[in-house]
Amino acid sequence: MTHVYRFSKEVTDGNGGMKNILGGKGAGLAEMCRLGIPVPPGFTISTGACLDYLENGISDQLQHEVAQSVTWLEGILGKSLFGEGQPLLLSVRSGARVSMPGMMDTVLNLGLTSATVERLAEITGQRRFAYDSYRRFIQMYSNVVLGLDHHEFESRLEEIREAEGAKQDKDISVEGLMTLVDRYKEYVLHETDQPFPDDPMEQLWGSIRAVFDSWNNPRAKFYRKINNIGDNWGTAVNVQSMVFGNMGENSGTGVCFTRDPATGEPVPYGEFLVNAQGEDVVAGIRTPLKIADGSPDCMEALMPSLYKQLCGIMELLEKHFREMQDIEFTYENNVLFMLQTRTGKRTSRAALRIAVDLCKEGVISEQEAIKRVEPESMAQLLASEFDEAAKQRILAAGNLLGKGLNAGPGAATGKLVLTADKALELAAEGEDVILVRAETSPEDIEGMHTARGILTQRGGMTSHAAVVARGMGKPCVVGCSQMIVDPKNNCIRFTDRVLKEGEPISIDGTTGEVILGEIPTEESHLVRQLKAGERKPGTQGEEFSLLREWVSKHTKMLVRANADTPEDAAFARLLGAEGIGLCRTEHMFFQEDRILHIRRMILAGDADERADALNKLLPYQQGDFYELLKAMENLPVTIRLLDPPLHEFLPQTEELMEELARNMNVTPSVIKRRVNDLHELNPMLGHRGCRLGITHPEIYQMQVKAICNAAKQATDEGVTVKPEIMVPLIGSHKELDKVKESIMPIVEASAPDIPVGTMIEIPRAALTADEIAQSADFFSFGTNDLTQCGMGISRDDSGGFLPQYIDEKIIETDPFKSLDQDGIGKLVRLACSDGRATKPDIKLGVCGEHGGDPRSISFFYEAGLNYVSCSPFRVPIALLAAAQAGLQDD
């Protein structure tokens, strides 16, 4: 046969590796049969048949093969779909290459007709079970195959229930069910002008067609689009003999996991319902029982032998598939059958534990363990948490205000503020604040940075607030539609509550909860364990450290951190950073005791005055660098020379200018004139970076002197430090040569082995990387500016169009979050290959925000970069992504 693959204890045509042909479910069923696990026999119609049907309809070949397979199935079960004897009932289920939960259709209990329902009642001796199955079948078939509204069936069911005074469906009498079946059939006749099909074969083909067609229903198409699933994959159809969990008290149905999907603990975990079919579990009307929780009504206690058999199967399946399994089972009259097995979904916390445990157990290799942990999931493990008891107390008191999308993991608590300005104002007074906006825009960035967490009324997982907050590692809840932000009245409104600006509020970015009041927060469990050096077996600290070790062993690309302070550097190192890829020296200038000197430097009337101001700054910078280098002993630290335009250091309001004038003993007009002189129309493309270093060589000279002195100081104390000097905003090799002309004498006089390299952040630098490489010891791609220049988009000004671009798929993903590989990526690849052509051993890295984005990291790996650098919180994510990129081809 070419389109149909049988599975049974006796004959199985397919196997677990054939997901593309059999779909995930079909492949799993075939593999279980091959393992000798009890599975109700059946056959899978291939995805190829689906595609053929969608193009040309049902082929003679397929018709023939299905008929043959039904006959085969009747034979091995000794049941009959058409004829006399025990009736063969079937389930018809979809099953694509990857799971598309709820997207496509299923029909159960197929084969019941006015004749077979009676035979089923006779043979089983359970008339009620037979008619209950029949009415379920008519209801499902009418909806799925005939396209009738399921509410029409529900309401007729309710009528009978009310007429009989039955509390639940199971209390309805046999007679009631028989009446219901008649009413269902009348309704179908009325609506379709056709009697409900009473021919099992007609039912079967109707169901197969319906499943095939469901591949192209709108919700399936949409799901494929957002999940990158090929339209040309098609779905398989699994036709399987029914077993009945609803055949009385010795029957039941359930779902189990081979490990705890919440914690990863290596114990079986699952739930089941006695006397029920699968829909009953989904419907959630009855509370399922646990398979093993020590209670008297768990499966282990009630049915020890069945439980033991199930555990054996779970162990076998996990060993076989070398991965935690999510299994569906049914037992009919105490006989156990498996209906599905697949890789189980799990929490971030469980994912880490399961990957590490499986490796420790020898089931998977270290490389596989690395591949098993989704990099982005590490963000959750590092995010701050609420004191859980306190949170539960407050929730129990009825303080849950609403729920939104969990856009940025972590817990945050503080005073409600409605504007970025207010956030800055209260933060300046030492308050923790939560910024709440209808939606955020780029002007809110500073406020978002200052806030403990961000909450918005509108927006999805890729909205501005969500993307920016995740980038900052901030807890964030978006799209909380129960909330109305009312800035006019300085408040936010929930259905029954109004909160004024300044009132306490908490958000849980991991769950999406918005809660009234303050709840104590703490660092994440993992961060606390890492800081405490916890490495006992079974702790997150141990798991993290083990995975970190394996990553080290198998990675080909290093991960550094962007950090400006010794504290950040030390934390990044704790999280696994292998150096500092970007230390922004300007941040050091903004501290109170320094800003006056830098302002005096900018306002200096002559070279002497300027030199004097710079001399005052030198010891500060030297001290900062010394501490930073020491914190990163033995690891490289890339220090970027001054980058922002000088006007960023001057006050911008009238009031502050006057204050500065008083401090500096000059007239305010002097300050104003200089501010005015330095004003730029497009500061992003202005007088900054190495352009400043060339027009004001004394600034870079001071900074380089500070670096060299700091290195010498540490070396003299016996500490091995590895500073690297990075020149920003280079556009041509002549610029770099000019800067080096001015700083190299200082470097060579004191510490000749400090590498000097350059950012590649201007398109022209990427285009002429062959020339620039002649003078650069390393390149570090500044992909933020490279994206801004290369796409001609100012990130700060993109709020007016970029969200629409992303919504309408004009741009695939936010290019400031994930590198635009087709465009900007071309520049990166060009610069890498041209740079290496000139200098084969040139070190290549990236220090833009893309350095912490897994998709971008994979690209950087392909492009041949030596390292990526990202914010400390994203180091573990980057480490995993980098290692996975390297293992892709293994």
Place this chain on the structure above:
Amino acid sequence: MTHVYRFSKEVTDGNGGMKNILGGKGAGLAEMCRLGIPVPPGFTISTGACLDYLENGISDQLQHEVAQSVTWLEGILGKSLFGEGQPLLLSVRSGARVSMPGMMDTVLNLGLTSATVERLAEITGQRRFAYDSYRRFIQMYSNVVLGLDHHEFESRLEEIREAEGAKQDKDISVEGLMTLVDRYKEYVLHETDQPFPDDPMEQLWGSIRAVFDSWNNPRAKFYRKINNIGDNWGTAVNVQSMVFGNMGENSGTGVCFTRDPATGEPVPYGEFLVNAQGEDVVAGIRTPLKIADGSPDCMEALMPSLYKQLCGIMELLEKHFREMQDIEFTYENNVLFMLQTRTGKRTSRAALRIAVDLCKEGVISEQEAIKRVEPESMAQLLASEFDEAAKQRILAAGNLLGKGLNAGPGAATGKLVLTADKALELAAEGEDVILVRAETSPEDIEGMHTARGILTQRGGMTSHAAVVARGMGKPCVVGCSQMIVDPKNNCIRFTDRVLKEGEPISIDGTTGEVILGEIPTEESHLVRQLKAGERKPGTQGEEFSLLREWVSKHTKMLVRANADTPEDAAFARLLGAEGIGLCRTEHMFFQEDRILHIRRMILAGDADERADALNKLLPYQQGDFYELLKAMENLPVTIRLLDPPLHEFLPQTEELMEELARNMNVTPSVIKRRVNDLHELNPMLGHRGCRLGITHPEIYQMQVKAICNAAKQATDEGVTVKPEIMVPLIGSHKELDKVKESIMPIVEASAPDIPVGTMIEIPRAALTADEIAQSADFFSFGTNDLTQCGMGISRDDSGGFLPQYIDEKIIETDPFKSLDQDGIGKLVRLACSDGRATKPDIKLGVCGEHGGDPRSISFFYEAGLNYVSCSPFRVPIALLAAAQAGLQDD
């Protein structure tokens, strides 16, 4: 011989094609000998010998060849350098591959010694001539070869002159000259501890070495650097027997041109001095006579047969070299000798005429005529002019204030203003103004645009003022150092005059003159003739038109104009434009009757209000397009859809916002909020271009409708129009597809043959041109923005570093004037080849300011562009440059 090439009536080793070996002068002398023209015989030492000398000193080989050549020269002239008989006197002159006027050294009258000077006196019977020659020789040799200060010699000459009471040098007695020779020799002995060389061979080698060495003197090196002359070319040395223009009243020396170098008129033009040597002409002490001006003391009248002979030689030389010649001659006792011939320098006006005339005369081909005119020189022919008589009257009255560099040709007159703001203010009142600044910076741009002309105290030919003014076609004088700009006192100061703001002033950007008072200006002679349709032979109108025809015939790249109004378009067409490459539609919005509608559109509360405002704008735009299309009948007109960000259309001052609020009947806060909403940090990279077209599709739809309607209106009237729609700021093919989705239904409904193309002005567009070409009928490179984004330089903010970058050669030339070929050019080439790979017949053009820059045009030709587009005034320049680029390989 390998290093020495003889030239004489009898033997000539070299020829006119050997400039690389013999230098320009040597090759000319050789060629003249071959033509049988009388040239004092001599020999040329090759450039190769120079290079060999600079590396290894004088070789035995060279020593041997020079000695041999001297002997040969003695033989053919029957004179002797060492021995008895008539003394052989020599000149030793440098001569590189290209003329480097005054950069290297010359020695005349070489061979005179204490012995030969007496013999020369005896044989010529002119003792005074002999001693005058001797003192000249000592003076020149001492300076050039011995490196002594020439002032020391001048002061001794003056002593004698004063002692004898002589008015001029020629009045000094023989005795005086003999005394002078003695004093010179004493001085030389005193300074060098050596007697002045009395051996002709020592003099000869000293002079040869000095000429060789002068190749590396600082001023020659500098000249080579700024003129792109190879350091490894070397100079030849011409050793030639002397003839004497200073041997009495039947001798003389002069310079002549085969045509008038000022006007190009085909008549011999030249000057000469009786009884003089070359230096006397240069020194300018005596007023030379004309060779032919109808006066009784011109050469034609005084020496008709000599004049006739000279004319014959001029004719022969011009025919032979197929180019106007600049010739040096000397006659000694009525015998004529040619000392040099070379291509003559000429004015722009003459250049055009000579090229056209030579072609009409059949001397050169049309292609050669095209190559003969320097494109940039056309700017002068198009520049405005003063009423010459009025100017002369005003100058004669002593109103010349000073002189600067003639940075932008043309004449301008108006009121003196010292700030850009004042310029705008007075211009708004209808005044013509001249903007005067110490130096200009980007903030002055608007003021420069408004002013009739620009004058600066500081800066050179590539200063900001100069570059910008030339780009705008504005008259401009820079670096007028006699002037001090004193903004505090609202005035400018000259040595003896102070001008207050508001006083009338005139500048002549063609001559650099700064003049007090107003002088009537008029359009250039050429523009007036073109407007009048003048094509009579001998007029500039005819010459221009003929050249234009030839360009059309031989060009492979078209030239369009950037024009927004029918007037500009018509003028561009008159100057030869073959279409409009860029019509900026936004300029049409700024007119008083329209700006309110566009503001209403921007401030609209809902879609209806916005549609209403746009409907009001539609007829205006349609009318504009209709007129423009008609003015360009039969020629393509590329109309760019709205490009600038919306905030450019809103008022920026509080006052104007309030006024607008009153006009619109809203509160000022509505306006302020919208202005605030639209404010951008980096507007250059903001919400503009097609980004607006996507977020506000109705704007582009209105514009496209206006274009289609206008085209239909014209077509209905029987006028063939060729509109093209251009979408700005495209960064990806999806953006273009999105815009087309919205506008194509309108295009297809009315006029299906309107091409729709895109600007390539974002680096990403260039990088993904292969994809964009799928949806674009044409690409037009917006090299301004491509340069800004690609180099990460905001033109407006570059004043703080770009001038220094250009000064220090970090950047070769201003990248906004001449395309950065190594960087941005790479993007252009990439987009061309990728675009063509996708769509072989895609039309490629450029509409940035580089489209009018000859150097950039040559690059665009190589890159395969179909056309360049530039401002109307630069169309003739671009036409020539484009044609020349195409003829480069011929």
